[in-house]
Amino acid sequence: MSRTFAALAVFVTFQCVAQPTLTPTVITYLAVIGCGTVIASFLISPDTARIRWKKSSATHRRLANVVRVAVVAHIILGVIGRRSGLLLIGSGAAEWAGVGVCASCMAMLCWTVVLNPFLTPGVSVDAARRQFTVVGGPYRYVRHPHYANCIALWFGSILASGSWLSGLPFLPVFVLLIRRILNEDAFLCIHLPGYRLYQLQVQYRLLPYLW
DSSP states (O other): OHHHHHHHHHHHHHHHHHOSSOOHHHHHHHHHHHHHHHHHHHHSOHHHHHHTTTTOOHHHHHHHHHHHHHHHHHHHHHHHHHHHTTTBOOOHHHHHHHHHHHHHHHHHHHHHHHHOTTOOSSOOOOGGGTOOOOOSGGGGTOSOHHHHHHHHHHHHHHHHHTBGGGGTTHHHHHHHHHHHHHHHHHHHHHHSTTHHHHHHHOOOSSSTTTO
């Protein structure tokens, strides 16, 4: 949990320093991300919190590092876009809509960590805790709602930044995320009891009727 709070503090501080002015949109966006992260951290089950970082593989750590770089680049490019007028979204309503999307995503994050007590950064199956396939809530519609939520959060952050330029750093992260989803599906199908049947019942990974 301390790592999460440290990362959150760095994110908020960098946002405040990088922004030319702290507009109401930016302040609300930071409040949404901060409150959502803190609440989700306290909702994670104690067992999951203890093993959360131990389960991280080298592959996950590489992906996490790419995400961190992408977030920093997202903030910088958002500021550059706003100052230069490059690829502006051009609507205050759209920026507030982005904040609303982020708020919905943080609520979904809290719901997901409560529903799935086995949600960890790494791809693994915890036999000691008798891990089972979670099928309730958003898992009834897609097999990886937490990843779908990440993508929606990125989109909301792009809208809130005011410039489409800020979305460029997320393109390589999206490609890596798709690769991780495919690998995770293959791993869970072999090692997690009931997952193969779950795949037949819920056909879509991220978006219903699309993929």
